[in-house]
Amino acid sequence: TVVLLPLLLLFWRLLFWRLVVVDEMKFFLVLVFVLLGVSKGDVEIPATDSSLHYIGRYAFNFNNQAGFDWSGFSIKTQVCGATLVSLQIEDAYAMYYVYIDGFYSQTIHVNPNPDAAISLPDKNCHNMTITKITEAANNFNSVSLFSGIVTNAASLEAHRGFTRKVEGAKKNRKLVFVGDGMTCGYGVLSNVTDCVSPTADYGKEDVTHSYVGYISTAFDAVSQVLCYTGKGVVHNKNDPNVMSDQPMPVFWNRTMALINNIYYDFSQFSASAVYINLGTNDFATAPYPTADQFEDGYKGFIKTVKNSYPDVPIFIACGPMADSSTCSYVKQVAKDEGAAFILMDQSLLTEEDEGCDYFPNTSGSQKIADASIPVMAGVLGW
Known part of the structure; x- marks a missing residue:
């Protein structure tokens, strides 16, 4: 046999x-x-x-x-x-x-x-x-x-x-990441910006080599990832409407992204912290939301997250693909909601750090992780 x-x-x-x-x-x-x-x-x-x-x-x-x-x-x-x-x-x-x-x-x-x-x-x-x-x-x-x-x-x-359940990390550290294509690791395995076609682009996608993977490894943490390329807080990339019907916050309660009526039981994953990096797509294509529309939508999402995970630290990141105006809005949301703000401006990445469609490649993702880890460690005591 x-x-x-x-x-x-x-x-x-x-x-x-x-x-x-x-x-x-x-x-x-x-x-x-x-x-x-x-x-x-x-x-x-x-x-x-x-x-x-x-x-x-x-x-x-x-x-x-x-x-x-x-x-x-x-x-x-x-x-x-x-x-x-x-x-x-x-x-x-x-x-x-x-x-x-x-x-x-x-x-x-x-x-x-x-x-x-x-x-x-x-x-x-x-x-x-x-x-x-x-x-x-x-x-x-x-x-x-x-x-x-x-x-x-x-x-x-x-x-x-001799079988036993394998729980993953040795330490009881559990992180939830919410984001767009940068969080998914879209284009991360490429060292060129032109990947020819969507199929080729996805062939270069790898969430384990996005900043999510590097942060999780650094903290020896188990991670749950909710990410979707092109999604924003209130406006999705290429949406002709200012306010999209299916922005990223809509997916927070779903067990599976593609099924809209099976809701997640948050007691199944006792998160130590939630890390959110959204906003780039909201202002990537016109028509753009106003600052108030964006901030109000983001604050509403943070309140939803807090309702799911009371008293759990929340990190709100911005960049490095978002512009300074977007990050100023995100910073205000973090301040108003009592979340830790992580800023990564556009100067963080060089041409050598860009993959498909100018998304961060592995070196760029490592830089994002390196900018995030000290802030997270300071808040979490890790």
């Missing part, structure tokens, strides 16, 4: 159509590929199994699949007694990183080129993490659905015998 399984994983692919519920709760047919990789004697661990731990927002559907779409969502487990693992994930385009024992192992692009076979070095126990690195906006109106994993362990008992 061990010898034949890689070949079976390569050829045993089932092409099918699946109904997925999206934002307007209409039904769309989304073409997805599922890599089965199941042979006689293999052990299936369903998504509901206690050995699987989830970091990020998710909900189970009627098929007991875990649905999710936010950047940075992670599945963690400890696999024992197996040398091969097959992931059962369905989605339209998302990309994932796989980490084994804390080290990068491979990138999985479920569709259009499924490659969900993971090799382990031996049958000892290994910590495995699967992290979604692309954003909901890149899911083509479909959430990702996780059914579970399949291993070539001798039995489910062998898998569970």
Whole structure:
């Protein structure tokens, strides 16, 4: 079985159509590929199994699949007694990183080129993490659905015998990040500003190499990320209306960005702090909101966040893609709402720090993190 399984994983692919519920709760047919990789004697661990731990927002559907779409969502487990693992994930385009024992192992692009076979070095126990690195906006109106994993362990008992939940960071530090494409890591893996096409741009997206990843690593914190390219506080980029119907604050209460009627239970993630970087898109394209419209909208959002997480420190950042006027509005909001303000002016980044469409690349994202960490450490005592 061990010898034949890689070949079976390569050829045993089932092409099918699946109904997925999206934002307007209409039904769309989304073409997805599922890599089965199941042979006689293999052990299936369903998504509901206690050995699987989830970091990020998710909900189970009627098929007991875990649905999710936010950047940075992670599945963690400890696999024992197996040398091969097959992931059962369905989605339209998302990309994932796989980490084994804390080290990068491979990138999985479920569709259009499924490659969900993971090799382990031996049958000892290994910590495995699967992290979604692309954003909901890149899911083509479909959430990702996780059914579970399949291993070539001798039995489910062998898998569970040494299995424990893997909580992530050793310290009880939990951060929530809210932002736009810069938070998602849009274009971060590129060192050129022209990435040719949206598909190429998304191929360069990686939330783990945005400032979110660097801040989380520096603090050894578990992070929940809510980000969406093009979104603003009250006005989204390229929206012909001054006040957008779906700006970023609308998504705060959602479990999944693309489903508007499954609300998040904030008790599931006891945040230590909330970090918000919004405002760039509000003034990126005309018609622009007035200062009062922007500030009132931002203050309303901060009050919503406080209602969800009372007495939790809030950091409001501005820049480095926003201009000085925008940052002056954001600074006023932070002052009025008692939040810590983090300023990163446009001089922070050089040409060498720019990726796709002038978004920060890895060096630019590191600079944003470096500007944020001292302020956060001072407030949080970390």
